[in-house]
Amino acid sequence: MAVDFVSLKVTYFIRIAAINDPLQRSNAARTVLVDSTEQLLSVPEPLPAILIALLSGLLSVGLLYAFYIRPLHADLGKLHKGVLSLSQGELYPEIDIKRSDALGRLAHAFNAMAKRLQGTHTDLEAQVAKLTKALAASNESLQESESRFSKLSDLLLLQVKETKKALRESEQQLHFITDNMPAFIAYVGLDDLRYRFVNSKFVKAHKMPREQIIGRHIKEIIGEENYQYARQYIDIVRSGRGTSYENIFHNAHGKRWIEVNYVPTFDKWGEVEGIAVLSFDITERRQAEEALRESQEQFALFMDRLPHGVFIKEEDSRVIYVNRYLKEFFDADQWIDKDAHAVFPNHPVRAEAAMADDRSILTQGQTKVEEALPDKDGNEHVFVTTKFRIARANKPPLLGGIGLDITDRVKAERELAAALETAQRLREEAEAANRAKSIFLANMSHELRTPLNAIIGFGQIIARSPDLPPEQREHLRIINRSGEHLLALINQVLELSKIEAGRLTLSKTVFDLHQLLIELEGMFRLRADDKQIRLVFERSPDVPVAIRTDKVKLRQVLINLLNNALKFTNEGRVILRVGVSQEATAVDQEAHDYRLMTIHFEVSDTGPGIAPEELHYLFEAFAQTESGRKAQEGTGLGLPISRKFVQLLGSDGITVESPAHRSFGDSGGPGAVFAFAIQAEVVRSVPGAKEAVTGSLLSEMDVRPVSLAPNQPRYRILIVDDEPTNRQLLREILRPFGFALQEAENGRQAVELWQEFQPHLIWMDIRMPELDGYQATKQIKAQLEMQELGQGKAKREAHKTVIIALTASSFEEEKADILAAGCDDFLRKPFREAQLFEMMSRHVGVQFVYETVDATAMTGDIYRHSLTPDMLTALPTELLTQLAETIELSDLVRANTIINTVQDTEPELAALLSRLVNNFEYDTILTAISQSQSLRR
CATH class of the missing domain: 3.30.450.20 (PAS domain)
Structure with a gap:
């Protein structure tokens, strides 16, 4: 341990100098002297003990000299310098102090100590040199040992590393194996x-x-x-x-x-x-075992509850399982572990046959045998047994069998065979009767419609004469009305016959429902006006325009219901309401382009109503209510036919309520309400709607053309019919227009004339001798196709022949046969002239000039029947306000007066407003007025 004497001295000096009192400073100096001496004595070897004592004394004297004995200051400084040199490692310090006092003795002792230290240092250096030499020799030997040890250590370390590596690889292999x-x-x-x-x-x-x-x-x-x-x-x-x-x-x-x-x-x-x-x-295995056990239990339970015999045999035909049915029926417990010979010891032939069956099944597969077996009481039963092979993995196959007691069935089959023979005979008789009925209906339709076609057709021709006296014209109208009435009765009887024969079908087409309602309103408007009955057609705004369903049947139902309502109503009103259900069934529009919607129809009247006791037979054929019998009209077939039509259209039927709900303050009887709903496909548009509307209106209103339009070619028309009267009728209708006409009385002549005449249009009768209309059409169309094979498109169009069938049949399925034969369309007899001309315009392109009606203007009016706000912007605001106030008060007379003030400036709008007011479509008018006034702001 080295001691810094300078630091020690300074520290003590500072401690003593800080004391002002002399007495206290002296005491402190003595205390410091003791402390310094102790510290010097604590210095370890190699300093000798005497050096420690001298240093302590010198330090003490120095301190005393510094503070109390000024004269000793210089010598004490020398002593301090010597001590300082010694503390800094100088081994040869010498103090030059010539004193006889204690300080001199101290200096002398210090010098002696320095000399001894010098000698000691010299001896120590010699010993160090000797030890250094010995250490060098020892170090050389140690280096050689270290080199050998290093080599050995490296070798051991390498072995340890290799051992660790092998151990690590072994552990990795162990983990790899066990982890996988x-x-x-x-x-x-x-x-x-x-x-x-x-x-x-x-x-x-x-x-x-x-x-x-x-x-x-x-x-x-x-x-x-x-x-x-x-x-x-x-x-x-x-x-x-x-x-x-x-x-x-x-x-x-x-x-x-x-x-x-x-x-x-x-x-x-x-x-x-x-x-x-x-x-x-092994959870899955235990679950599988549990499932297998439950399955075996369920299998046994199922097999024991079967009303059939079930058995399983080994490959050698030994029985290993029988279910409860066999145990109870044959005492089959005794069969276990026995083959057929042991089971049937008294019937060796049967046993051998069973063994042969078993061998055959094991090699060829399933078989079914029917055999008679006695039960445990000796009663014989007929069993049909299905035997089959049961394959097993790594084991011989088993043989299974299911036996069904068919004793009762065999007996029933015999009885059934006799019943079937009788039923077959009755069915053949019924089919023959049905065929006879169908033939009769077809003949009746043809025989009844053919003369009616002549009666109605020639009546229309005679009515053309401008010089006909009024009395004769009235007679013609009576003839035509009677013919139409007779035709309606015939149609009803034939429709009912088709229903009973199961020949009624649905023929869906896309049509304009709004236009159909307009046509019906026009059809019954005059009749309602004649009876001074208000006819109202109410259609909700969300009723779709274009729908797909059977238009003919829907139209007939509405005609029947409106006809009945007008027939039995003598005052008040008849209303047809049309609306839709809020729910609609969505259909994939990309695939089908439509959605299904339920459309509701309701016809109400203010007639005498229907008695509650008459409601239950209202839809029975040929049944009439008391009101119907009093009216002395009809056959009682309209409602039964209508109900069947409605059911075909997707409805549950027609509902009837009486007395009807009263509205608008109408007078009259309690009335009745007939309602039904149909499922219709709502489509986006009606193809050719405008042209169809025009043609339909011309047909329904019986508007006659007076001549061909200018710049028309001379069309060639071939008339084919075996009845001279029918050919004459068509000839009389068409000749005034300058068409080139030819006639044929059967299909064979028609084919021959077609080749020579090359007509634009053929009116083809269907039922004819020698060659009927079907075959004649097929031959002509086939030859047309042959001619077209080598011709260009323009030439093919120039020689195209349209064939329209004329038929007196009322069966709808005949339409499909006619079109399949190649006809472009068909027309039923009797027909109206307007229908004939409409088809010629549609299929051939013939353009007519009509007598009283501009078809274009009429069609435009139809498509402007809806009132819009824009249409009212032409009217003064004050007039619209007065009209709205008047309508709110339900003052029809004043409303019509206001409308008449714009008759000269806006005739079409005035007519539309008048019609809406008279039909009580107040909401439509008020909504349009409100929206129109909003547009003005």
């Missing part, structure tokens, strides 16, 4: 039952890091309950034997069945030192 095994693997020390090794599958199962498992007791990992259960098997392992068990464990995968295998490991003395644990998750 489908088992939970662990190693447990037998002495402490703590884990020494676990594989990754074990780690994952317990959701714990490997480091947290190693070293822990198995009870901490598998739980107390499983540990207590495993102890009995651990004791077995202690005896040196392996063992296994199955138990439920709760791990990361939940509740699982685990198979645990314990394998003992031994030390070099043959003592058990550990347990290798190999475990497998």
Whole structure:
């Protein structure tokens, strides 16, 4: 330990100098002297003890000199310098103090001490040199030893590294093998039952890091309950034997069945030192075993409840299973482990046949045999047994059989065969009767419609004469009305016959529902006006325009209901209301381009109503109510036919209520309400709607053309009909227009004339001798196709022949046959002239000049029947306000007066407003006025 004497002196000096009182300073100096002496004495070897004492005394004297004995200051400084030199390592300091006092003696002692230190230092250097030489020799020897040791150490280190590497690779291989095994693997020390090794599958199962498992007791990992259960098997392992068990464990995968295998490991003395644990998750196997057990139980239960016999045999035909049915029916318990010869000891032929069947089934597959077998009471039963091969993996196949007692069935089949023979005979008779009925209906339709066609057709021709006296013109109208009435009756009878014969079908087309309602309103308007009855058609705004359903049947139903309402109503009103359901069934519009909607129709009147007791037979054929009998009109077929039509259109039927709901303050009787709803497909548009509307109006209003339009070619028309009257009728209708006409009385002549005449249009009758209209059309169309093969498009168009069938049949399915034969369209007899001309315009392109109606203007009016706000902007605001106030007061007279003020300036708008007012469509007018006034702001 080195002592810094300078620092020590300065420290003591500062401590003493800080004291002002002399007495206290003296005491402090003495205290410092003692302390410094003790510190110097504490300096360890190699300084001699005397040096320590001298230094202490010198330091004390120096301090005393510095503060109390001024004269001794210089000598004490020399002593201090010597001490300082000695403390800094100078071994030869010499103090030049010539004094006889204690300070001189101290200096003399210091000098003597320095000399001794010099000698000691010289001896020490010699010893150090000697030791250095010895150390150098020893170091050389040590370096040689270190070199040998280093080589040996490197060799040992290399061996250790290689051993560690081999151990590491071995551990990696062990982990790789165990981690990829489908088992939970662990190693447990037998002495402490703590884990020494676990594989990754074990780690994952317990959701714990490997480091947290190693070293822990198995009870901490598998739980107390499983540990207590495993102890009995651990004791077995202690005896040196392996063992296994199955138990439920709760791990990361939940509740699982685990198979645990314990394998003992031994030390070099043959003592058990550990347990290798190999475990497998057998949950699926246990579940499968449980499912198999339940399946076997269910199979046995199912088989025992079957009302049939079930058996299973081994390959050698020994019976190994029979169900309860066979046990109870044949005492089949005795069959177990027996073959057919043992089962039927008294029937060797039957037994041998059964054995042969078994052998055949095992090689060829399933078979079915029918045999008579006696039951346990000796009663014979007929069984049909299906035998089949049951394949098994790695085992011989089994043979199964299901036997069904068909004794009752055989008896019933015999009875049924006799019944079927009778039924076949009756069916053939019924079919013959039905065919006869159909033939009769077809003949009746033809025979009735043909003369009516002549009556109505020639009546229309005669009515053209401008010089006809009024009295004769009235007679013609009577003839035509009677003919139309007779035709309606015939149609009803034939429709009912078709319903009874099951020949009624649905023919869907796309049409304009709004236009159909307009046509019906026009049809019944005059009749309502004649009876001074208000006819109202109410259509909600959301009723679709274009729909797809059977237009003909819907139109007929509405005509029947409106006709009945007008027939029985003598005052008040008749209303047709049309609306839709809020619910609509959406359909894939990309695939079908439509959606289904329920459309409601309601016809109400203020007639005499229907008595409650008459409602139940209202829809029976030929039945009439009291009102109907009093009216002495109709056949009682309209409502039954209408109900059937409505059902075909997708409705449950027609509902009837009476007395009807009263509205608008109408007078009259209690009335009746007929309502129905149909399912219709709402489409986006009606193809050719405007042209169809024009043609339909011309047809319905019976508007006659007076001539061909200018610049028309001379069309060639061939008339084909076996009835001279029918040919004459068509000739009389067409001749005034300058058409080139030819006639044929059968199909054969028609084909021949077509080749020579090359007509633009053929009116083709269907029922004709020699060659009917079907075959004639097919031949002509076939020849047209042959001609078109080598011709260009323009030439083909120039020689195109349109064939329109004329038929007196009322059967709808005949339309499909006609079109399939090649006809472009068909027209039923009797027909109106307007229908004839409309088809010629549509299919051939003939343009007519009409007598009284401009078809273009009429069509435009139809498409302007809806009132819009823009239409009202032309009227003064004050007039619209007055009209709105008047309508709100339901003052029809004043409303019409206001409307008449704009008759001269806005005739079309005035007519539309008048019609809406008279039909009580107040909301439509008020809404349009309100929106129009909003547009003005």
